[in-house]
Amino acid sequence: MPLAIYVLSLAIFCMTTSEFMVAGMMNTLAGEFGVSVSQVGYLITAFSAGMVVGGPLLTAALLNMPRKKAFIMLTGLFLAGQLLGAIAGSYEVMMASRIIAGVASSAAFGVSISISASLVEENQRGRAVSIIFGGLMIATVLGTPAATWVADAYGWRFSFWAVAILVLLSGVTALRLIPVLSRPEPTSLRHEMKSFRNRKLWAAYLTSFLIIGATFAAFSYFAPIFTELTGFSTSAVPLLFVVYGAATVAGNLITGRLADRYTMLILTIGLVLLTFGLLTFAIGVHTAAVVIPAVIIIGLAGVPMNPPMVARVIRTGGSGLMVNTVHTAIVTFGVVVGSSVGGLAISAGYGLVAPIWVGVVLALVGVISLLPYMRGIFKVKVVDMDIKH
Structure with a gap:
């Protein structure tokens, strides 16, 4: 497997850790922003809603962008959302950060799979995807518990900053290791939608x-x-x-x-x-x-x-x-x-x-x-x- 696929897996690890880390600090965030625990739960829902609704809409705008450039841009957008959460002074700002991160995460998943399909032979795509999704699974097993532990030991903001640093690292590494792929054939949303028939x-x-x-x-x-x-x-x-x-x-x-x-x-x-x-x-x-x-x-x-x-x-x-x-x-x-x-x-x-x-x-x-x-x-x-x- 090309090393670039493991870089994509690292990025997915960071994004999945960010998605679920709020679940381990619900009481802390509720006290920080003066809201109920159920309202903090809506932060998780907002991230998922951003993935479900915003991800495909953002992807539609990136159809004709080179895949590597699209991935770097999405990593940057996710980093912006994560940093906004790290400095959030109110519940509303934290909600905005979760939506931004969710939208970027969904589109990044799609771009990652598309890149992996371009880097390997057709009979190796499943294995390449398994490595990318390995980042997701390791995030649920290790990333989220680690983020919770860090939040308990050093404060929830430190946990957000730690994930942001890892996202930045994955973006810089991706910039160096993901090869420049051929520019996708010019297409339109209408043409792309034909697949859904x-x-x-x-x-x-x-x-x-x-x-x-x-x-x-x-x-x-x-x-x-x-x-x-x-x-x-x-x-x-x-x-x-x-x-x-x-x-x-x-x-x-x-x-x-x-x-x-x-x-x-x-x-x-x-x-x-x-x-x-x-x-x-x-x-x-x-x-x-x-x-x-x-x-x-x-x-x-x-x-x-x-x-x-x-x-x-x-x-x-x-x-x-x-x-x-x-x-x-x-x-x-x-x-x-x-x-x-x-x-x-x-x-x-x-x-x-x-x-x-x-x-x-x-x-x-x-x-x-x-x-x-x-x-x-x-x-x-x-x-x-x-x-x-």
Whole structure:
């Protein structure tokens, strides 16, 4: 893999750390700005909304810009948002910084995938994407907890500055290591939108949405489920998150290697395993010996489906900026919907186990979304057997 792809992964690590770091300092920020904890929660929502809505709009303006230049510009915009958060003196300024960072992050994801597709052979794109998304996973396992620890030890502003410095480092390194790519063919938004007439592309988007929605419906409420339903101590929760994170990294390494050659097979196996893991978790939520293996399965078969998801989208709709940025927006929307519906289920009185069942339903619908593919494989096998006979 070209070294430039690891630079892209570093940038994604920084941006993902920034996205979730607010969750670890909610009480501190609430006291700093004189608002409620729920209002601080809206800062996370604002970041996600910026990714879902603003990212594709910004990408549309960058269609004819050289990919390297677009990435550097987006890194600079994200850095501006992060620095604005570091010096924010009011809740409103912090909200603005989160929106700016979210918009830049979404577009940067799309540009990163497009660059990686240009740097490697077609049969290596899944592996390249797995490295980029490895930055995302390491951010959730190490980056966000580290940012929280730094905020507790040295103050929340120090944590924001630390991430800003890493973003600057990744931008400068990208400027040196990402080769100058050929300028994209002149295009228009209308031409780019033709890709979205492909129903198979929307089928791929739907499966991605359901996989991530199912995963985050449960993951968003892991901590209270572990302590209040399974009976783990509060001190054991970080260790359980490390186990889950290690499973996602391991799963990403596996799917990254296989995504190009066995794209649909990996997605099918992954969705079946995810459904099984969530169902086992829901049924055995009060038994630690059941919960731990279930969490490992969810870690292996949830977020690590990103490489085959992206490989399927590129194979179906191409490696254009809009196609990949919209995919990033849809995946982010899956995070929002999964966690929100899980929260609504709890608020409706169905208990802490309800988000896991929401995940089960979404994963089952995901399996159903792949039935046309599985039916096609079955027909191919039947035809092959008939030819042999």
